[in-house]
Each structure stands twice: as C-alpha cells, then as structure tokens.
Amino acid sequence: MERIKLLKENAKTLSVLYVEDEALIRENILEFLKLLFMRADDAENGQEGLEKYKAYKDETGKPYDIIISDINMPKMDGIEMCKEILAIYPEQSIVITSAHNDTARLLKLINMNVNYFLLKPIPHEDMVRVLCKISMILTDKQLLEHYFKETEQLSDELADKNIQLERTIRFYKEEVQRLEKALAEGHSAPIQEQVPEVKEMKIDKALETDLRFTQHDKVDAQSFIATLDDSVMDKVEGFSHELDRLALLVYDIEDADTETTVVKMNEIVEIFRNFTNIVDTLVTFPVTVRAFQSFSDVLAGLDPDFGGDLSKRKLFVTVLLGIIKDLEDWINSIFIDRSTDDIHYFDASFANNCFEIEAMFNESEIESDDDDLEFF
Secondary structure, eight states: OHHHHHHHHHHTTOEEEEEOSOHHHHHHHHHHHHHHSSEEEEESSHHHHHHHHHHHHHHHSSOOSEEEEESSOSSSOHHHHHHHHHHHOTTOEEEEEESSOOHHHHHHHHHTTOOEEEESSOOHHHHHHHHHHHHHHHHHHHHHHHHHHHHHHHHHHHHHHHHHHHHHHHHHHHHHHHHHHHHHTTSOOOOOSOOOOOOOOOOOHHHHHHHHHTOSSOOOHHHHHTTSOHHHHHHHHHHHHHHHHHHHHHHHHTTOOHHHHHHHHHHHHHHHHHHHHHHHHTOSOHHHHHHHHHHHHHHHTSOTTGGGOHHHHHHHHHHHHHHHHHHHHHHIIIIISOOOSOTTTTHHHHHHHHHHHHHHHHSOOOOOOOOOOOOO
16 A cells, blocks of 8 residues: 555656557546546557647647557557657657567567566556556656756856856955055045946845855965865865765665664764864865755754655755765865865855755655545
C-alpha cells in the first residue's frame, strides 16, 4: 500500500496515454489511471494513439509523460506506433503490454529503447511497480529542471544587482577623485547633477553590505595566500580532507531510515559550521560566511523524514552533492592550485545557490489525500 501512495504522489503532475484494443481491459485500467494521473487519455488502436499523441503535443506544447500500449492492435500495431512516437520524442517513456512472450518482437522494442514490459494478464502489483518507478524518475527530472531554472534566474538577477552596485560605486569614486583634484588646484568644482539611475533592489540589507564589501580590485590567489599564516592553511587543508567524508554522509542519507538520517544530518551540519568558522577567520569572504551560516541553520532545522517525500530526499542529496563539488573547486582554485586571478569569483553565485536551496527546502508541503486506491 505504501507503493500505491508513492505512485499517487508522483503521478499527480503527470500525463498518460493508454492504447489498448480490448474495450473491457482499456476501460478498467483507464479508470484506475484517472485516479492517479493529472491527465489520462485512451485510444483503441495504434493509429488513434498516434493521432492523440500528436494532438496532445500540439495542445500542451509537450508530449505525454508516459505511454502504455498493447502490441497487437488493428490499423497500426504497438511497435509501429512506438516507432513513430520515438521519432517525435526519443526520450519518451513507454510501457508495452502483451499477451505473448514473443522474443523477436520484444528484442525489436528493446532496440528502439523501450525498457518497460508487462505480460497480460497484468498483475496489479506489477502495474503499480512499473508506474511507480517511471513516475519517480520523471518527477525527479522535473524537480531538477525546476531547480536549475530557478537557480539560473536568481543568479542572473543577482548579477544585475552587482552590476548596478558597481556602477554606483564607480560613479562616487570618480566624483571624489574629481573633487580632490579641484581642491588641490585651489578652486571648487560643482557636483555633477546627473547621478546614474539605480534600479530598486529588493535585497537583504546585510547581504547588500556584504556585496559592497566585495566590490574592489581583483586579488589573485597567489597574492592572497601570501598574506596567510601556516595555521590557517592547515585548517583549510584539514577541511578539504573532510569533503570526502561529507560526500559519503550525504550519499548515506538517500536510503537511510529517519533515526539514521538524524545522526548523519547532525554530522553534516557540524562539518558545514566548521567550514564557516574557518572561512570567517579569513575575514575576506563575508558573503560566503553569511550564506553558510544561514544554510547550516536550514540544514539543522530540516525534517529528517522530508515529509515522507522520497523524491524530495533524492533532490536534497543531489543539490547537496553539488554544493560539495563547488566547495572542492573553490578550495582547489584558491588554496591548492592557486590558479584563480580573482578570489571572489565564487562569492555571489555560491551565496545565491545556498539561498535558492534554502528556499526550496523551506517551502511548506501541501498535504495530499492519502486515501488508499482500489485497483480496478
């Protein structure tokens, strides 16, 4: 019953087209699919199925998420229909149902990249298992696409704000230099009336202060490292060795029970806070420090069961591994390889990623109806 609840949760935003020429089977399964999926349509042969597929794509701008189809049907069989559909959208998820264990036909479908098969009569648990697997993959993909799209948008917005800040600061620097020159020459100079327009920026005041702090001439890694003593470098090197352990802890969370997740999460938070303290001693990275302080607090307050949402747990693991990869690149480019010509290249985008992840996992969960579904 847990699997049917998981299927219901993941399928509620997905669409399915069921193609079957036997009317009784088609009607029964379609009734079940309509209880699960956002949209469930049917067709009685391959030709009608292909026409409905094209019409749906024209109507919505995207294909059905899942196609379920019999093989032997009049007018156009399932194999030919799948061939036509895959020519339109090669990544289409397709489930083939058949009353025959026909190796040659199945091999042909496998070569067409069809990976899901059910033999008739279809056991209830097999149908639920296959649909659950596909819907989880598709939902994870949707969540990741949403995350990357939102992250890219917020990154662009923050970059625009940085540009506006740079222009404003540059204007006032030039104005101060002009006034100093005028005073040195023994006469006053009128202040320019035209101040560059700055768009209204809805940004946290503390973060704005940090962003202004980082607006300065570039400092390369070699010059920066020359200002640090050995004790600081030892701390950074020690933390870099912790990243492997951190990644293992994150991987362990994906399939862990609630009690184990609590223990692992506490260790993860401790590692991130240790990193924050190390970077804070460097003074030079207030944006990164502030982002990680807030990020660590969010991690500490997360529901260890993720509201029972396995997709959200998997997404959490994915984005946290992305943060770890960013940290590895940052440490290597500044402290190990010392190759970057700007030690602050990372600040704005990294802070933005942290804030976006916070927003994602702070969203309140919408409670779903957990009433059990009857199959057929």
